[in-house]
Amino acid sequence: MLELRDLSLNYGSIPAVRGLTVRVGPGEVVALIGANGAGKTSTLKAVLGLENAKGSVVLDGVALDKLPTPARVLAGISLSPEGRHVFPQMSVEENLLLGLTARTRPQAGSLTQEMYALFPRLYERASQKAGSLSGGEQQMLAIARALMSSPKLLMLDEPTLGLAPIIVSQLRVIIGTLKARGTSVLLAEQNAEMALACTDRAYVLENGKVAKEGLSRELSQDPAVRAAYLGLGEGDEE
Amino acid sequence: MELLLQQIANGLSLGMAYALVALGLTLVFGVLHVVNFAHGEFYMLGALVTVLVVKSLGLPYIVALLIAIVLVSAVAWVMDIVAVSPVARKPGGDQIVLVSTYAAGLIIVETVLAAIGPTPIAVSGFSGIVHFGSVVLTMHRVFMFAAGIVMICGLYMLFTRTNFGRSLRAVAQSDYAAKVVGIDVERIKTLTFVLAGGIAGLAGGLIAPIITFNATMGLHAGIHAFVVVVIGSMGSIPGAVVCGLSLGMIESVLSIFLGQHVAATLIYSLLLVTLFVRPQGLFQGALR
Amino acid sequence: MKTYKKLVAGALLASALVSQAVAQEAVKLGVIFPTRTIIGEQAGHGAELAAKQINDAGGILDGRMVELIVYDSNFSAVDGVSAAQRLLTQDGVKYILGEISSTVAFAVIPVVESEEALAMLAMPKHPDVTNSGYENVFRLNSTSQIDAASFGKYLTETVKPEKVAVLVQNDDIGLTSLEQMKQLFGEKVVFSDIFDVKQADFSALATNVRASGADLVCVTAANPEQSGGVFRSMADVGYSPKRCLLPGYLNNDLPDVAGAAAEGVFSQDVYIDTIDSELNNTFVKEYLAAQGKVPGKPEVLGFETVWIVAKAIDAAGSYDDVSKVAKVIRDTQWESPRGKLRFNEIGQALTEKLYNTVVKDGRVVRAD
Numbered sequence: 001m002l003e004l005r006d007l008s009l010n011y012g013s014i015p016a017v018r019g020l021t022v023r024v025g026p027g028e029v030v031a032l033i034g035a036n037g038a039g040k041t042s043t044l045k046a047v048l049g050l051e052n053a054k055g056s057v058v059l060d061g062v063a064l065d066k067l068p069t070p071a072r073v074l075a076g077i078s079l080s081p082e083g084r085h086v087f088p089q090m091s092v093e094e095n096l097l098l099g100l101t102a103r104t105r106p107q108a109g110s111l112t113q114e115m116y117a118l119f120p121r122l123y124e125r126a127s128q129k130a131g132s133l134s135g136g137e138q139q140m141l142a143i144a145r146a147l148m149s150s151p152k153l154l155m156l157d158e159p160t161l162g163l164a165p166i167i168v169s170q171l172r173v174i175i176g177t178l179k180a181r182g183t184s185v186l187l188a189e190q191n192a193e194m195a196l197a198c199t200d201r202a203y204v205l206e207n208g209k210v211a212k213e214g215l216s217r218e219l220s221q222d223p224a225v226r227a228a229y230l231g232l233g234e235g236d237e238e
Numbered sequence: 239m240e241l242l243l244q245q246i247a248n249g250l251s252l253g254m255a256y257a258l259v260a261l262g263l264t265l266v267f268g269v270l271h272v273v274n275f276a277h278g279e280f281y282m283l284g285a286l287v288t289v290l291v292v293k294s295l296g297l298p299y300i301v302a303l304l305i306a307i308v309l310v311s312a313v314a315w316v317m318d319i320v321a322v323s324p325v326a327r328k329p330g331g332d333q334i335v336l337v338s339t340y341a342a343g344l345i346i347v348e349t350v351l352a353a354i355g356p357t358p359i360a361v362s363g364f365s366g367i368v369h370f371g372s373v374v375l376t377m378h379r380v381f382m383f384a385a386g387i388v389m390i391c392g393l394y395m396l397f398t399r400t401n402f403g404r405s406l407r408a409v410a411q412s413d414y415a416a417k418v419v420g421i422d423v424e425r426i427k428t429l430t431f432v433l434a435g436g437i438a439g440l441a442g443g444l445i446a447p448i449i450t451f452n453a454t455m456g457l458h459a460g461i462h463a464f465v466v467v468v469i470g471s472m473g474s475i476p477g478a479v480v481c482g483l484s485l486g487m488i489e490s491v492l493s494i495f496l497g498q499h500v501a502a503t504l505i506y507s508l509l510l511v512t513l514f515v516r517p518q519g520l521f522q523g524a525l526r
Numbered sequence: 527m528k529t530y531k532k533l534v535a536g537a538l539l540a541s542a543l544v545s546q547a548v549a550q551e552a553v554k555l556g557v558i559f560p561t562r563t564i565i566g567e568q569a570g571h572g573a574e575l576a577a578k579q580i581n582d583a584g585g586i587l588d589g590r591m592v593e594l595i596v597y598d599s600n601f602s603a604v605d606g607v608s609a610a611q612r613l614l615t616q617d618g619v620k621y622i623l624g625e626i627s628s629t630v631a632f633a634v635i636p637v638v639e640s641e642e643a644l645a646m647l648a649m650p651k652h653p654d655v656t657n658s659g660y661e662n663v664f665r666l667n668s669t670s671q672i673d674a675a676s677f678g679k680y681l682t683e684t685v686k687p688e689k690v691a692v693l694v695q696n697d698d699i700g701l702t703s704l705e706q707m708k709q710l711f712g713e714k715v716v717f718s719d720i721f722d723v724k725q726a727d728f729s730a731l732a733t734n735v736r737a738s739g740a741d742l743v744c745v746t747a748a749n750p751e752q753s754g755g756v757f758r759s760m761a762d763v764g765y766s767p768k769r770c771l772l773p774g775y776l777n778n779d780l781p782d783v784a785g786a787a788a789e790g791v792f793s794q795d796v797y798i799d800t801i802d803s804e805l806n807n808t809f810v811k812e813y814l815a816a817q818g819k820v821p822g823k824p825e826v827l828g829f830e831t832v833w834i835v836a837k838a839i840d841a842a843g844s845y846d847d848v849s850k851v852a853k854v855i856r857d858t859q860w861e862s863p864r865g866k867l868r869f870n871e872i873g874q875a876l877t878e879k880l881y882n883t884v885v886k887d888g889r890v891v892r893a894d
Contacts, residue, residue: 050418081418086415097404100401249730251727448727449751452749458724493730
């Protein structure tokens with residue numbers, strides 16, 4: 001499905017990602033966890049071609065490295081970016097329509113209905129300006145917009161940042177739904193507890209490198225990971 | 239009263255001329271976030287093409303208008319490739335574009351001066367006079383106003399009903415988000431620049447029969463358009479239209495009491511007042 | 527010191543004779559005009575025609591050709607001065623010809639004086655251009671005072687309006703003419719307005735002047751797109767009083783720009799192409815052949831700058847003796863396409879009279 005081979009990205013002389021190798025299988029939900037600045041967002045941007053990275057991004061056996069962002073979206077990768085970045089002056093519905101690609105445009109109507117079924121709140125606010133939505137609603141909208149391209153791989157960048165716990169648990173439900181639909185998901189999260197709880201596998205990033213990888217449920221039991229990312233010491237069960 | 243009505247009618251026609259030139263400028267600012275200092279020259283070129291096509295080729299005025307739109311769009315496209323896209327992409331590029339477009343504008347004016355000289359060239363559009371009660375307007379002013387309304391409605395449809403229009407507004411609101419959803423932002427910016435060129439070309443063609451073509455007409459019109467765009471909030475289409483029309487009316491009506499040059503100068507005073515009181519302009523907000 | 531100068535002069539003269547014998551070195555005349563404006567372009571064409579006619583007839587000073595070095599003064603004192611300095615110091619020219627603007631002329635005259643050169647100014651209208659105190663300054667155009675006296679007489683004695691409206695451009699020419707009209711007609715001036723020199727749309731102005739009910743509308747606008755715009759907008763609102771343009775500004779560009787709306791607009795000028803004299807007929811014919819247009823005043827005044835200076839250099843028998851050339855200019859009665867002219871003691875060209883002109887059937891013609 002998606003393979004990142006030896007991916008490296010520098011901002012000027014500062015390395016953000018250093019030789020990263022990551023795999024996401026078909027229908028698999030994978031987390032990238034790590035502290036702020038570990039290289040999660042940079043990795044996702046590199047996958048979508050928003051930043052020029054060295055190394056290789058391969059989707060279903062096809063190298064995307066030469067392709068610009070629009071072609072990568074068309075090929076089946078989409079991103080719900082950190083900070084949501086909805087179009088504030090446009091209605092919810094228009095935001096959704098902007099998520100369409102040339103491939104999915106013919107199904108605009110059914111896709112929109114599908115999103116409203118998945119996110120009923122968006123249906124209620126369909127004609128409202130996206131800028132007037134709450135943070136949680138904007139996050140839903142960003143995810144729904146990303147799904148309008150019927151992606152093979154959906155990347156979610158910090159979807160829980162600044163959201164109330166109730167919305168975070170809604171997000172977990174949604175990720176579960178996506179998995180059930182067979183969409184691969186790559187989730188970048190600082191909230192490691194949430195990320196490990198709703199994914200199959202995870203990579204722990206430190207300073208732009210993979211420090212650890214494994215099944216999410218095993219990593220959530222790993223003492224080092226628990227100490228560093230779950231804020232829990234030995235035997236300190238919540 | 240009769241005088242007042244006549245001046246309101248004059249003001250609407252004058253204001254539509256302001257709005258037509260301002261539209262493209264505000265569009266480019268809204269989407270590309272740069273000020274195109276050569277915008278007035280696109281307008282001048284539109285007038286030039288119209289005048290030459292009618293006078294030299296003997297084609298009907300309406301055909302000349304269409305040719306003006308096409309040719310000026312093409313010039314805008316070339317200018318985008320040469321002086322806008324490559325510059326704007328660089329860090330701090332939005333400021334360098336001021337200089338590169340200014341230089342491109344100078345080249346356009348000097349080329350036109352060298353090619354056809356400084357002689358003003360008159361062209362007639364639609365002839366005849368229309369009476370609305372006691373108010374008189376030339377047929378051409380009525381046509382220009384109507385064409386302006388049609389164009390504004392057309393733009394509104396384009397922006398709200400088409401994928402291109404939606405993408406354009408998306409880029410205006412957020413470059414980054416537009417990239418994320420897979421919009422080819424560079425392409426949209428180029429097309430926007432070309433569209434603005436076409437609008438300016440049409441404006442020049444529509445206004446040429448009213449004011450007589452001359453090679454330096456773009457400079458003055460460009461400054462006026464800039465004032466309209468700043469007062470109407472940079473990047474706002476409704477702002478450009480409403481402000482253009484209002485300024486035209488204010489100028490015409492005030493000329494009854496204050497005299498022509500005071501009334502004409504007044505719009506610069508309004509610019510200053512706006513910058514002091516409401517620097518973001520009266521219609522803040524990106525393209526809607 | 528004096529001997530030294532004489533020696534140098536002698537050497538120069540000798541070398542000049544030598545080079546003349548060898549190469550027939552051209553006689554260089556410096557020409558400045560705002561070459562990228564219509565009026566500057568027109569006057570420049572006139573100057574070129576004079577040089578061509580003189581050269582076709584065998585040149586001056588025993589067969590030397592006249593060569594014009596033309597620079598753009600760009601309606602700017604700064605550009606005018608730098609053009610004059612280049613001509614006088616780098617190009618080695620002793621005669622500066624041309625120019626439209628009085629402002630530029632005021633700035634250039636001191637430069638001409640410091641190089642002990644001669645200025646033959648074509649179009650500047652300000653009376654003080656010939657009052658600098660430097661004796662080698664000449665001016666061909668009539669001054670605004672000469673115009674005002676002549677045109678004022680014509681308006682009060684022949685046109686006799688009841689109500690006068692005055693529309694002027696916002697610069698010294700426009701404002702001066704507004705003052706003159708107010709002095710001339712006093713209470714009869716029922717409406718006056720000032721417009722910007724860049725104004726493009728005159729519908730509001732035309733509406734206001736129509737409301738004044740004036741039976742004579744006098745316009746001062748240097749550019750035909752503006753005078754044309756005013757007259758066209760007046761016609762558009764169905765207002766057709768008597769209309770006149772300040773003397774010196776009516777030429778065929780007005781009917782070209784304003785079409786039928788220019789019919790009947792009258793003025794006065796120092797030249798009109800329908801003057802029937804041999805010199806003028808040749809001038810008009812050759813100008814028409816060269817430029818495809820009938821010449822007007824800028825063309826004839828541009829023509830005169832070269833025509834008179836070249837002939838004066840020839841008559842004086844010297845290029846370098848500027849004072850002698852100046853004396854010839856002052857002492858001769860000159861024949862020009864516009865008739866006979868003389869220069870008074872301060873270098874102002876005087877002709878017998880101004881011609882009444884009017885737009886008829888799309889052309890500016892003599893009215894009397």
